[in-house]
Amino acid sequence: MSNTIEIKEFDAVIIGAGFAGIYQLLKLRRLGLNAVILEKADQVGGTWHWNRYPGARCDIPSLEYSYQFDENLQQEWNWTEKYSAQPEILEYLNHVTDRFELRDGIKFEEEVQTAKFNEDNLKWTVTTSKAKYQTKFCIFATGCLSVPNKPNFEGIENFDGELLQTSNWPHEEQDFSGKKVAIIGTGSSAIQSIPIIANQAEELYVFQRTPNYSIPSNNGPMDKDIEKEIKSRYSEFRKENYSNGFGIAGISDESLISETELEEVHQQLEENWQSAGLGFFGGYADIPIDKDANKVAADFVRNKIKQIVKDPDTASLLCPDYHIGGKRLCVDTGYFETFNRENVYLIDLNANPIEKISSNSIEADKKYEIDTLILATGFDAMTGALTNIDISGRGNIKLKDQWEQGAKSYLGIGISNFPNLFTVTGPGSPSVLSNMMPSIEQHVNWITDCIDWMIQNDKAVIESSETAEEEWMALVNEIADMTVFTDTKSWYNGSNIEKKAKAFLPFIGVPVYTEMIEEVVNEGYKGFIFDRMN
Ligand SMILES: Cc1cc2nc3c(=O)[nH]c(=O)nc-3n(C[C@H](O)[C@H](O)[C@H](O)COP(=O)(O)OP(=O)(O)OC[C@H]3O[C@@H](n4cnc5c(N)ncnc54)[C@H](O)[C@@H]3O)c2cc1C
Numbered sequence: 001m002s003n004t005i006e007i008k009e010f011d012a013v014i015i016g017a018g019f020a021g022i023y024q025l026l027k028l029r030r031l032g033l034n035a036v037i038l039e040k041a042d043q044v045g046g047t048w049h050w051n052r053y054p055g056a057r058c059d060i061p062s063l064e065y066s067y068q069f070d071e072n073l074q075q076e077w078n079w080t081e082k083y084s085a086q087p088e089i090l091e092y093l094n095h096v097t098d099r100f101e102l103r104d105g106i107k108f109e110e111e112v113q114t115a116k117f118n119e120d121n122l123k124w125t126v127t128t129s130k131a132k133y134q135t136k137f138c139i140f141a142t143g144c145l146s147v148p149n150k151p152n153f154e155g156i157e158n159f160d161g162e163l164l165q166t167s168n169w170p171h172e173e174q175d176f177s178g179k180k181v182a183i184i185g186t187g188s189s190a191i192q193s194i195p196i197i198a199n200q201a202e203e204l205y206v207f208q209r210t211p212n213y214s215i216p217s218n219n220g221p222m223d224k225d226i227e228k229e230i231k232s233r234y235s236e237f238r239k240e241n242y243s244n245g246f247g248i249a250g251i252s253d254e255s256l257i258s259e260t261e262l263e264e265v266h267q268q269l270e271e272n273w274q275s276a277g278l279g280f281f282g283g284y285a286d287i288p289i290d291k292d293a294n295k296v297a298a299d300f301v302r303n304k305i306k307q308i309v310k311d312p313d314t315a316s317l318l319c320p321d322y323h324i325g326g327k328r329l330c331v332d333t334g335y336f337e338t339f340n341r342e343n344v345y346l347i348d349l350n351a352n353p354i355e356k357i358s359s360n361s362i363e364a365d366k367k368y369e370i371d372t373l374i375l376a377t378g379f380d381a382m383t384g385a386l387t388n389i390d391i392s393g394r395g396n397i398k399l400k401d402q403w404e405q406g407a408k409s410y411l412g413i414g415i416s417n418f419p420n421l422f423t424v425t426g427p428g429s430p431s432v433l434s435n436m437m438p439s440i441e442q443h444v445n446w447i448t449d450c451i452d453w454m455i456q457n458d459k460a461v462i463e464s465s466e467t468a469e470e471e472w473m474a475l476v477n478e479i480a481d482m483t484v485f486t487d488t489k490s491w492y493n494g495s496n497i498e499k500k501a502k503a504f505l506p507f508i509g510v511p512v513y514t515e516m517i518e519e520v521v522n523e524g525y526k527g528f529i530f531d532r533m534n
Contacts, residue, residue: 018046147384185376326488406503410464468527
């Protein structure tokens with residue numbers, strides 16, 4: 001018996017079966033390529049498979065947080081709410097997988113561990129927990145928010161109660177009735193789940209390091225008139241995704257706070273508070289770029305928090321002191337109101353850091369005895385899933401080493417020294433600073449067209465030039481420096497992860513980005529090198 005491992009041969013290996021990977025498989029199959037998805041989970045869904053915490057839902061309206069590539073699909077699928085909850089989004093992803101007969105192209109429970117480019121045969125060898133693959137093209141659809149950050153609190157390993165993490169939530173429904181629950185973190189997942197957990201738990205202790213701005217979702221059943229109107233012009237509506245700075249249709253407003261009477265601004269902000277959700281941030285064109293205008297919007301939200309939360313000390317702790325939008329803006333259902341409940345306590349970790357966790361308690365300003373501990377501590381965003389894999393390119397260069405001082409990519413799609421490797425919504429693209437759905441589809445279409453072009457033009461290998469990459473990341477930073485995003489510590493710039501290089505990674509501005517990646521193609525894939533000889 002031989003113990004050589006069989007190497008499975010494919011034209012393209014896609015890593016990840018979330019929104020990006022599923023669509024990428026469909027596109028490559030339609031091109032006639034033999035492609036496969038390798039996915040570590042036991043089912044499709046990505047974000048919507050892993051994040052099953054109570055209250056998990058999208059905060060971009062479902063009518064545009066959905067695929068747009070197939071007119072029949074978008075006409076036939078009916079979302080039940082304005083912002084759909086996790087189970088419905090997961091059901092949708094399963095529906096798409098089956099409707100386009102993709103399931104047989106996905107290998108589940110195969111975590112990719114290494115990917116190595118072989119300069120002799122110009123192919124990638126991809127090793128998973130179960131098998132080995134050889135492929136010409138390697139596409140990372142591994143997600144921007146798919147690697148949970150698990151802080152190392154002293155004594156956490158001794159905790160005997162129930163330990164949960166929002167980003168890897170059990171499949172069974174959790175019942176917090178009669179329990180003393182602690183949640184660490186107050187980002188988007190905590191803001192969505194806290195009101196629901198508070199409703200069940202005997203006591204809920206919220207441990208906050210940094211408060212966040214949040215806008216009420218005003219979620220509810222899908223408005224059938226709005227749905228009908230949008231479906232009557234769906235493709236036109238979707239085009240708005242690419243003409244808005246953050247990829248959200250229908251919220252572009254060119255008005256400036258700096259040029260508007262304050263009373264009128266307040267009226268408009270009130271209207272946006274009532275109805276716009278994330279669109280609040282784009283409600284005036286100068287909120288993202290002008291510190292004074294930003295302060296007007298931030299003060300408006302801080303006043304709302306102070307009006308909603310009855311205890312002035314708690315209200316003050318919940319008021320952020322940085323620019324609105326500097327950290328990912330949140331959208332909630334009754335978040336601030338929850339702090340008026342008698343069973344909810346807010347603990348300020350700046351004044352009282354967690355000292356240790358024991359078998360049944362957390363110690364900060366005092367000892368809190370608890371049954372359940374929930375970590376809502378975010379993600380190693382944008383790069384974590386890539387640097388988690390041992391990826392080696394030309395000359396055995398490791399991606400992790402190349403990115404030690406900060407991730408660099410050309411267009412957020414290609415990386416120098418890593419030929420025929422593509423990233424969907426990689427660092428340097430709008431990704432997390434956009435409605436991810438149009439951004440994912442844009443990248444998958446771009447990558448597929450590029451592969452098609454290479455086949456038509458007999459090109460074996462594509463890679464970005466170092467110069468193009470340097471210039472691209474300089475532009476990413478130059479644009480970011482014109483905004484309020486760079487002077488706030490956030491996961492956009494790696495500040496939430498200890499020892500991670502601090503670099504601002506998303507490209508701000510979907511319309512400019514869209515124009516630029518089209519220009520790259522029109523100019524013969526400017527900035528990319530084909531069939532490098534040395
Ligand atoms: C709670 C939550 C709410 C969100 N809400 C919104 C929203 O409202 N609007 C919005 O635009 N965006 C939102 N996002 C961002 C969201 O991640 C994207 O919208 C989108 O789902 C990303 O899809 P994806 O396919 O790119 O990545 P993912 O959905 O993250 O899928 C990546 C897949 O790759 C797999 N994978 C990773 N590493 C490996 C490996 N080594 N081997 C094998 N498989 C691997 C993962 O298991 C995962 O299944 C949200 C994110 C979170 C966490």
